[in-house]
Amino acid sequence: MASDHNIAELADLFRLLGDTTRLRIVLACVSAPVSVGDLAHKLDLSPSLVSHHLRLLRAARIVKSERSGKQVFYVAADQHISGMLADMLDHISEPHPEAD
Amino acid sequence: MASDHNIAELADLFRLLGDTTRLRIVLACVSAPVSVGDLAHKLDLSPSLVSHHLRLLRAARIVKSERSGKQVFYVAADQHISGMLADMLDHISEPHPEAD
């Protein structure tokens, strides 16, 4: 079964991905590193907001960061994250059978 | 790529699973139907709170309900949900490689 610690950690992961803005940010840098500014521009968000969210995502090891000159690039932390997100998108895009 | 609608739906799913109490409830009825009272007793929660959460989970098609006499039994809505949760638990329980 699932330990309390695992449940808490899993809930943390879900909670972070459960915000539309944060999820868009993760999906935008899931396949290749993107700078904070590019993310902000691409998603029409303020750099400040993007940075706030990236800090949380980084702390949870959902993304990792790498500095290159003035810019900092973020990308999905590992294959687990990107693969999981792909699976979840598959799950969502499938037709929902009617049930109660 | 992921449409806005898909992103919103996926974020909803994650958001609902991102609460410890709700996640415990889902995990407790992932393999077999459990009544509201049993869930409350097993998880040491008030029936009211459990019912509130089940309503949200049911609306999002994460669980489905079936009445049997006075009791209402809840169980994971489909294989996608239970399989996804198993995968996620695997992901969490694996050791985290050190990275930045």
Add this chain to the structure above:
DNA sequence: GTAACATATGAACATGTATTGAATTGTTTG
């Protein structure tokens, strides 16, 4: 029908958190 039980709902409260804008830190270029 009434009583007892199981579940659901409503309102109120407390807590958490997403967002914003200003100020700060870090980095490169002159």
Add this chain to the structure above:
DNA sequence: CAAACAATTCAATACATGTTCATATGTTAC
């Protein structure tokens, strides 16, 4: 060193939501 750019941090605000308690609905047994 100063200026310009990128990113981060801080404080404040607005909003969402988890929890509680009281009340209501639905079901079975007497």
